[in-house]
Amino acid sequence: xxxxxxxxxxxxxxxxxxxxxxxxxxxxxxxxxxxxxxxxxxxxxxxxxxxxxxxxxxxxxxxxxxxxxxxxxxxxxxxxxxxxxxxxxxxxxxxxxxxxxxxxxxxxxxxxxxxxxxxxxxxxxxxxxxxxxxxxxxxxxxxxxxxxxxxxxxxxxxxxxxxxxxxxxxxxxxxxxxxxxxxxxxxxxxxxxxxxxxxxxxxxxxxxxxxxxxxxxxxxxxxxxxxxxxxxxxxxxxxxxxxxxxxxxxxxxxxxxxxxxxxxxxxxxxxx
Amino acid sequence: xxxxxxxxxxxxxxxxxxxxxxxxxxxxxxxxxxxxxxxxxxxxxxxxxxxxxxxxxxxxxxxxxxxxxxxxxxxxxxxxxxxxxxxxxxxxxxxxxxxxxxxxxxxxxxxxxxxxxxxxxxxxxxxxxxxxxxxxxxxxxxxxxxxxxxxxxxxxxxxxxxxxxxxxxxxxxxxxxxxxxxxxxxxxxxxxxxxxxxxxxxxxxxxxxxxxxxxxxxxxxxxxxxxxxxxxxxxxxxxxxxxxxxxxxxxxxxxxxxxxxxxxxxxxxxxxxxxxxxxxxxxxxxxxxxxxxxxxxxxxxxxxxxxxxxxxxxxxxxxxxxxxxxxxxxxxxxxxxxxxxxxxxxxxxxxxxxxxxxxxxxxxxxxxxxxxxxxxxxxxxxxxxxxxxxxxxxxxxxxxxxxxxxxxxxxxxxxxxxxxxxxxxxxxxxxxxxxxxxxxxxxxxxxxxxxxxxxxxxxxxxxxxxxxxxxxxxxxxxxxxxxxxxxxxxxxxxxxxxxxxxxxxxxxxxxxxxxxxxxxxxxxxxxxx
Numbered sequence: 035x036x037x038x039x040x041x042x043x044x045x046x047x048x049x050x051x052x053x054x055x056x057x058x059x060x061x062x063x064x065x066x067x068x069x070x071x072x073x074x075x076x077x078x079x080x081x082x083x084x085x086x087x088x089x090x091x092x093x094x095x096x097x098x099x100x101x102x103x104x105x106x107x108x109x110x111x112x113x114x115x116x117x118x119x120x121x122x123x124x125x126x127x128x129x130x131x132x133x134x135x136x137x138x139x140x141x142x143x144x145x146x147x148x149x150x151x152x153x154x155x156x157x158x159x160x161x162x163x164x165x166x167x168x169x170x171x172x173x174x175x176x177x178x179x180x181x182x183x184x185x186x187x188x189x190x191x192x193x194x195x196x197x198x199x200x201x202x203x204x205x206x207x208x209x210x211x212x213x214x215x216x217x218x219x220x221x222x223x224x225x226x227x228x229x230x231x232x233x234x235x236x237x238x239x240x241x242x243x244x245x246x247x248x249x250x251x252x253x254x255x256x257x258x259x260x261x262x263x264x265x266x267x268x269x270x271x272x273x274x275x276x277x278x279x280x281x282x283x284x285x286x287x288x289x290x291x292x293x294x295x296x297x298x299x300x301x302x303x304x305x306x
Numbered sequence: 307x308x309x310x311x312x313x314x315x316x317x318x319x320x321x322x323x324x325x326x327x328x329x330x331x332x333x334x335x336x337x338x339x340x341x342x343x344x345x346x347x348x349x350x351x352x353x354x355x356x357x358x359x360x361x362x363x364x365x366x367x368x369x370x371x372x373x374x375x376x377x378x379x380x381x382x383x384x385x386x387x388x389x390x391x392x393x394x395x396x397x398x399x400x401x402x403x404x405x406x407x408x409x410x411x412x413x414x415x416x417x418x419x420x421x422x423x424x425x426x427x428x429x430x431x432x433x434x435x436x437x438x439x440x441x442x443x444x445x446x447x448x449x450x451x452x453x454x455x456x457x458x459x460x461x462x463x464x465x466x467x468x469x470x471x472x473x474x475x476x477x478x479x480x481x482x483x484x485x486x487x488x489x490x491x492x493x494x495x496x497x498x499x500x501x502x503x504x505x506x507x508x509x510x511x512x513x514x515x516x517x518x519x520x521x522x523x524x525x526x527x528x529x530x531x532x533x534x535x536x537x538x539x540x541x542x543x544x545x546x547x548x549x550x551x552x553x554x555x556x557x558x559x560x561x562x563x564x565x566x567x568x569x570x571x572x573x574x575x576x577x578x579x580x581x582x583x584x585x586x587x588x589x590x591x592x593x594x595x596x597x598x599x600x601x602x603x604x605x606x607x608x609x610x611x612x613x614x615x616x617x618x619x620x621x622x623x624x625x626x627x628x629x630x631x632x633x634x635x636x637x638x639x640x641x642x643x644x645x646x647x648x649x650x651x652x653x654x655x656x657x658x659x660x661x662x663x664x665x666x667x668x669x670x671x672x673x674x675x676x677x678x679x680x681x682x683x684x685x686x687x688x689x690x691x692x693x694x695x696x697x698x699x700x701x702x703x704x705x706x707x708x709x710x711x712x713x714x715x716x717x718x719x720x721x722x723x724x725x726x727x728x729x730x731x732x733x734x735x736x737x738x739x740x741x742x743x744x745x746x747x748x749x750x751x752x753x754x755x756x757x758x759x760x761x762x763x764x765x766x767x768x769x770x771x772x773x774x775x776x777x778x779x780x781x782x783x784x785x786x787x788x789x790x791x792x793x794x795x796x797x798x799x800x801x802x803x804x805x806x807x808x809x810x811x812x813x814x815x816x817x818x819x820x821x822x823x824x825x826x827x828x829x830x831x832x833x834x835x
Contacts, residue, residue: 065752065756065768065769065771065772066752066755066756067752067755067756068688068755068756069756069757078684079684079685079687079688082682082684082685083679083685083688086678086679086682086685087679090675090678090679093675094671094672094675097642097643097646097671098668098671100646100650101646101649101664101667101668104646104649104650104652104654105649105654105664108585108649108650108651108652108653108654109653109654109655110586110653110654110655111655114651114652114653114654115653116585116586116587116651116652116653117587117651117652118586118587118588120587120590120647120650120651121588121590121591121592122590122591122592122593122594123591123647126647127591127594127640127643127644130639130640130643131636131639131640134635134636134639135636138632138633138635138636138678141632141678141682142628142629142632142682145628145682145683145684145685146625148684149621149624149625149683149684150621152684152687153621153624193371194371194372194764195372196372196373196375196376198371200371201371202369202370202371202764202767203370203767203770207766208370208766208767209370209764209765209766210766232457233457233458233461234455234457234458234551236616236690236691238691238759240688240757243687243688244687244688245616245687245688245690245691246616246618246687247616247617247618249545249551249552249617249618250457250545250551251544251545251546251550251551252545252550252551252552252618254617254618255618270757271757271759272759273616273690273691273692273759273760274616274691275381275450275451275455275458275691275760275761276458277381277449277458277461278376278377278378278381278449279377280377280381280761280762281377281759281761281762281763281764281765282377282764
């Protein structure tokens with residue numbers, strides 16, 4: 035039976051074109067991928083991610099290639115006749131069970147070593163306790179007598195109200211600015227103890243490569259570090275749905291060179 | 307076996323069994339085809355409701371700042387969108403297909419337990435009326451995400467007990483449906499149809515049914531513990547009373563991971579019916595396909611904690627769940643390769659069911675790749691709870707499960723209605739859907755990688771462009787589905803008459819009965835050739 039209409043390719047072509055024009059004219063192409071980040075950990079995670087991307091693209095090229103070849107080569111309209119004897123092939127089937135298994139094991143091995151490093155909290159020089167609240171963070175520098183809360187900056191908070199009339203594009207670091215950023219020294223292994231006061235939150239700064247849940251009644255830990263040559267301001271956000279203002283409790287970390295950090299810490303301890 | 311179907315004592319006198327007219331028919335029917343139709347219509351209605359919520363979500367996310375909804379209502383939208391799409395659209399659609407097609411595929415007169423069949427439909431119907439009514443109670447609908455994590459879910463207002471009770475009803479309905487499928491398949495196959503001669507759609511549902519029976523009670527238990535924590539001050543999930551909020555996540559995902567296979571396995575079955583038909587060649591590696599479904603089902607029980615790598619698990623736990631998760635790629639790969647091999651040296655045509663099946667093949671595989679990436683723990687610490695995850699599960703659920711269901715509708719609708727549908731309209735629906743689904747979900751990979759977290763009504767301005775693209779894709783996708791509705795209505799009302807074989811007479815008992823399938827079929831067990 036021939037129910038395939040001759041003009042069936044027309045809608046396909048039109049919409050392929052429409053899809054292309056839908057691409058944003060002013061897209062920032064650096065926003066397509068995971069950031070490399072500013073620590074050994076984040077670069078290793080980025081490396082893992084890129085290995086996975088390339089392996090997946092390679093597998094995709096082979097499998098999609100085979101599918102597309104079959105779709106072009108074995109069309110009834112091109113006179114293809116079905117080979118109804120092709121029902122199984124033990125060798126081929128064994129191959130496409132075993133080869134993926136080997137690829138998977140090869141993928142998993144490098145992640146083990148990285149995971150061990152991620153979970154190793156030893157050798158940290160500074161411990162900061164991070165507590166999530168609905169909807170702000172508290173940072174306590176353990177043993178240093180410094181503690182403060184960190185909330186969404188006033189400028190963002192005003193602009194984000196419905197009907198505020200403020201264009202978010204005019205607000206600097208919209209939703210990524212806080213009143214009191216977390217300040218850390220560069221080149222230092224810093225242990226974060228994570229907990230929460232009400233519901234589960236998650237602390238995440240993409241440039242540090244890690245996120246972890248802050249769970250009420252429990253203490254989680256993770257470590258971060260910033261390369262010694264990369265002081266600067268790094269931004270993140272709560273990554274676990276925590277209620278109405280989940281999208282409005284950002285994290286800002288200012289990484290200072292060690293002497294400046296020491297000076298900052300001293301000053302904070304005095305003013306408190 | 308004939309005793310099983312003794313609800314139809316008048317076997318052989320089908321003309322005495324014309325269905326009652328009007329509304330009474332649909333309220334009192336125990337006919338598998340009628341109940342299947344009701345499930346499918348219900349599913350389509352819920353697909354549109356859940357879709358409307360998604361449109362509101364995409365409209366709010368079209369640009370930064372809050373324009374249309376406030377954050378609490380936004381969270382209600384995301385929660386209800388997920389609950390409706392999972393339990394109201396995808397699952398009932400596959401149950402509807404099971405009702406219609408399993409008896410026709412295995413040569414049974416009806417489902418084994420027809421009254422329970424009707425009961426489970428109406429339970430589901432009222433479960434959803436209850437769930438949807440939560441939008442109108444003080445405090446609004448649940449807003450904790452469909453994952454219902456405590457302690458957040460315990461902040462739900464008056465909707466809380468209603469949501470829990472509706473989940474209990476849905477669970478009871480699903481379990482009954484699953485029991486019905488198992489009893490039907492185990493007892494009512496036509497003589498000579500051994501299990502390994504059974505069509506793959508029926509096979510996929512047999513395994514799905516076991517998954518449902520295994521995990522729905524776990525979910526029911528989990529939400530009951532939430533209920534007692536809320537009302538009776540137990541402390542299952544409250545650290546202050548010696549409990550642990552993370553315990554709920556374990557219970558939830560022990561249900562939740564098999565649940566994703568409950569949604570996708572029937573689609574695997576459908577694709578395994580359609581690709582051979584339009585390749586004019588039997589499925590490649592039939593037994594391997596059966597074993598692959600069974601292994602996926604087994605593995606689905608031992609991978610749940612990959613949804614919660616960031617809760618702070620022991621190293622050994624992280625490694626175990628990484629490896630078990632990656633293992634699922636092996637049987638899934640076997641399925642993809644066998645479908646490709648089925649097309650190999652075939653004689654392919656590209657009618658709408660095949661178009662959807664092919665789109666499934668490509669796009670589900672993309673979802674599989676992102677799934678593999680998410681399984682790698684160190685990388686998951688970045689991906690977790692970002693739009694990358696949103697992109698991943700929408701790729702496996704929309705061009706996966708939903709395309710599978712649409713392919714099934716296009717494949718079997720002529721058998722159901724007796725009419726061919728409007729092919730030109732179907733092709734427009736396909737191309738619009740297949741293109742917009744990518745415009746909608748592909749940019750979400752970028753958003754997630756660049757650092758946009760899930761479940762937020764507003765975002766930093768650098769994410770504007772891809773959110774706009776995604777929203778345009780969303781609106782296009784949503785509007786395209788109206789074509790689908792129109793096409794179905796047109797096809798039910800009339801159209802070119804379909805032959806019994808419909809598509810070049812594929813193999814399978816369902817193609818031996820006339821189109822439309824008579825109200826009663828296989829009152830005598832058919833013979834297998």
